[in-house]
Amino acid sequence: MSLTTHIEALGSKAAGAGRAGSRLAIIAAKSMSGVFARDSPKGEVARQMYIVGNKSVLFIAITMGFLGMVMVIQSGGQINRVTGDLSQLGPQFLKLFIQEFAPTITALMLATRVGAGIAAEVGSMKVTEQIDALRLSGITPTSYLIAPRLIACLFMGFVLTVIAIVIAFSAGGVSAWGVFGLNPTVFFDSSMVRSYDIAIGSIKTICYSTAIPIISGYCGLEARGGSEGVGTATTSAVIGSSFAVLLLDFIISGIGLTIFGGGV
Amino acid sequence: MLIEFRDIHKAFGSKKILRGLSMGVGKKEVFFIIGTSGVGKSVTIKHLIGLLRIDEGEIHFDGKRIDNLSEKHFYPIRKRIGMVFQHATLFDSMSLRENVALPLRKHQGMRPNQALGKADELLERVHMQDFIHSAPAALSDGMRKRAAIARTLAMEPQIVLFDEPTTGLDPVNARRIDRLIRELSDELGVTSIVVSHDLTSIFSIADRISFIYQGKAYKSGTRQEFECCDDAIVRQFISGDSHGPLETPGF
Numbered sequence: 001m002s003l004t005t006h007i008e009a010l011g012s013k014a015a016g017a018g019r020a021g022s023r024l025a026i027i028a029a030k031s032m033s034g035v036f037a038r039d040s041p042k043g044e045v046a047r048q049m050y051i052v053g054n055k056s057v058l059f060i061a062i063t064m065g066f067l068g069m070v071m072v073i074q075s076g077g078q079i080n081r082v083t084g085d086l087s088q089l090g091p092q093f094l095k096l097f098i099q100e101f102a103p104t105i106t107a108l109m110l111a112t113r114v115g116a117g118i119a120a121e122v123g124s125m126k127v128t129e130q131i132d133a134l135r136l137s138g139i140t141p142t143s144y145l146i147a148p149r150l151i152a153c154l155f156m157g158f159v160l161t162v163i164a165i166v167i168a169f170s171a172g173g174v175s176a177w178g179v180f181g182l183n184p185t186v187f188f189d190s191s192m193v194r195s196y197d198i199a200i201g202s203i204k205t206i207c208y209s210t211a212i213p214i215i216s217g218y219c220g221l222e223a224r225g226g227s228e229g230v231g232t233a234t235t236s237a238v239i240g241s242s243f244a245v246l247l248l249d250f251i252i253s254g255i256g257l258t259i260f261g262g263g264v
Numbered sequence: 265m266l267i268e269f270r271d272i273h274k275a276f277g278s279k280k281i282l283r284g285l286s287m288g289v290g291k292k293e294v295f296f297i298i299g300t301s302g303v304g305k306s307v308t309i310k311h312l313i314g315l316l317r318i319d320e321g322e323i324h325f326d327g328k329r330i331d332n333l334s335e336k337h338f339y340p341i342r343k344r345i346g347m348v349f350q351h352a353t354l355f356d357s358m359s360l361r362e363n364v365a366l367p368l369r370k371h372q373g374m375r376p377n378q379a380l381g382k383a384d385e386l387l388e389r390v391h392m393q394d395f396i397h398s399a400p401a402a403l404s405d406g407m408r409k410r411a412a413i414a415r416t417l418a419m420e421p422q423i424v425l426f427d428e429p430t431t432g433l434d435p436v437n438a439r440r441i442d443r444l445i446r447e448l449s450d451e452l453g454v455t456s457i458v459v460s461h462d463l464t465s466i467f468s469i470a471d472r473i474s475f476i477y478q479g480k481a482y483k484s485g486t487r488q489e490f491e492c493c494d495d496a497i498v499r500q501f502i503s504g505d506s507h508g509p510l511e512t513p514g515f
Contacts, residue, residue: 039370041357132315133353136342137415138370 020222027142027218031150032210034143041144048152052114053159060109060160061167067105068097068168069175076180086180090187093172094165099197100204102164104249107208110157111241115216118149119237122220123230131221146217150210157209161201200256204249211244265324266291266423266455267312269481272321274307281307283479285321289472294449294456296466299476300501300512305459306350308476309425312457313345314338343371346416347425352408354400354415360387361396364415371419386414390444406437413444424448426458430465438462442469463502467491475501478511 034040076089122145125131131141169188176182216237223233265288274282281304289295297305310316311323314335323331330341354363364383368374374382387396390410400408409429416424426445430438446469448454460466466473467487474484475498483490483498493499500508 128351128353129349130353130355132310132347133349133355135315136313136347137367138339138342139366 023222024215024218027146027221028214030140030142031146031214031217034140034147035151037140037143037147039139039143040148044148045151048148049156051117052110052149052152053156056110056113056156056160057163059113060106060164063109064102064105064164064168065171067101068093068171071101071168072172072175073179076176076182080180086176086182087186088192089176089182090169090173091189091192093187094169094190095192095194095197097165097168098193098201100201100249100253102161102168103201103204103208104245106161106164107157107205107212107245108242110153110160110208111212111216111245112238114153115212115237115241116234118146118213118216119220119223119234120230122146122217123223123233126221126223126233127226127229141221142217146213149213149217153209153213154206157205158202161205196256196260200252204252207248207252208245211248212241215240215244265289266326267457268322268324269308269311270322270324272308272311272323273319273479274304274311274316275319281479282318285476285480287474287481287484289455289457292449292453292455293471294445294458294469296458296460296470296473297476298460298466298473298501299482300510301461302512303476304479305476306427309347309427309457309459312423312425313342313347339371343419344421345423345425346419346421348409348412348416348427348429350427350431352400352405352412354408354411356400359397359399360392360403360411360414363400363411364418367415367418383414383418386417387411389417390414404437406433406440409433409437409441410444413441417448421454423455423457426456426460428459428461430460430462435464438465439468441465445469463504 072089072093075093076086079086079089122131122141125134125145131145134141134144173184173187176187177184219233219237219240223229267289269285269287272282272285273280285304285308297308299305307316311318311331312325314330314333318331321331322329325341325345330338333341354360355366358366361380361383364386365374365376365379368379368382369376372379384393384396387393390413392407392410392414395403395407395411400411403411413424413429424445429441429445433441442465445456445458449456449471458465458470467490470487472484472486473490474481475490476482477497483493483495485493490498490502493502496508497510500510
């Protein structure tokens with residue numbers, strides 16, 4: 001291929017990415033305004049909360065329980081080899097989980113389970129022309145389909161993150177007591193948690209819970225063809241949502257460190 | 265003419281589908297658009313309601329140009345032009361009457377009970393009164409198609425677009441759908457534009473037909489004109505002969 005062809009191909013890809021970015025921005029804006037439009041069917045938000053929350057809670061509880069235990073055992077072992085003072089194990093663990101691990105790991109799991117579900121449902125509606133039928137019925141698909149999922153993700157994202165913190169901290173405390181003989185009153189100490197940690201954790205949860213349904217809904221709305229198109233949309237939703245979570249984590253943590261010095 | 269397509273061009277990426285298509289549809293006509301698969305029949309009718317946008321050309325409806333309208337300005341057009349999709353496209357989470365009531369509530373602002381009452385009347389018109397509480401998934405393809413027609417009629421449209429209404433139906437249900445399309449024109453004065461391959465439908469209810477070939481309206485005329493047509497390409501399509509001058513995508 002000649003240099004001109006390479007440049008043309010690169011330009012074409014850049015233009016395609018620009019168009020996709022603008023479509024995503026439009027869908028995001030319409031979905032957010034759709035939250036106030038109340039166009040969705042009666043009870044849809046509650047149904048979505050059940051799908052996002054109840055159906056994810058066991059998955060998240062098991063993952064966070066094991067993660068909490070493994071992290072305490074690993075970090076406790078390291079501390080034991082260096083100083084032997086485990087008094088800060090629980091407080092630092094809690095601080096780290098509130099600010100970083102609980103929102104991010106919970107969001108990554110939601111991106112996998114909920115994001116894939118949203119993309120598959122919206123994508124199959126797209127390829128079977130149900131989205132077109134909605135438009136002809138005078139309904140904006142973003143208000144009808146994505147807005148209730150956005151509300152559900154925002155609400156249940158918080159609930160699941162709190163559950164994740166409680167389970168991981170509890171499992172960590174039990175394993176610290178079982179493996180290192182650490183007194184639970186020493187481990188279950190929240191004195192190191194600052195309002196900054198809670199604020200950063202909350203901001204991350206809000207941003208992740210907004211990004212997942214919007215990106216997944218966008219992937220579903222962009223589905224083309226038949227079942228293969230739905231499969232592609234589902235894969236793109238999981239990859240796109242997961243990537244967005246990690247990128248937002250980096251940006252929010254970076255801003256927190258730069259502006260507030262990490263709350264220290 | 266009620267609807268006019270003027271020199272329409274449409275491409276998807278590098279694939280040119282419509283290449284200067286021009287045709288017109290008169291009031292109260294049952295107008296069939298025919299042609300081989302992938303020739304752009306469904307694409308053509310989707311332009312009328314803004315589900316797709318043309319690359320070049322003009323579309324006029326009732327004397328006004330509509331191809332350049334924004335999504336918001338297409339809303340009033342969509343109240344006047346309904347569409348019955350190939351796959352019925354009923355919403356699985358709703359009963360039949362709720363499906364039919366939906367556009368009444370959203371487009372006409374009816375109260376839920378009023379919309380449901382009107383939906384029951386419309387379902388009776390398409391002989392689906394015994395299934396108003398049924399979920400779409402519990403019904404046959406033919407029943408779903410009839411319910412989809414009822415939903416489209418809810419808006420009391422001036423024009424109804426049918427995308428392959430008889431595809432996948434048994435002959436009895438297919439003829440019932442044909443009869444329904446003809447009744448809409450004769451009794452309610454609805455203009456119907458039907459995309460179809462079903463020759464029985466075409467030659468039993470069409471007022472006029474347009475045969476799309478190589479992105480253009482290759483031949484337009486009445487069904488009698490098509491029956492007597494001696495053009496080799498049109499004859500091959502009508503006879504279904506696999507050998508002949510008709511070029512089809514992928515062959």
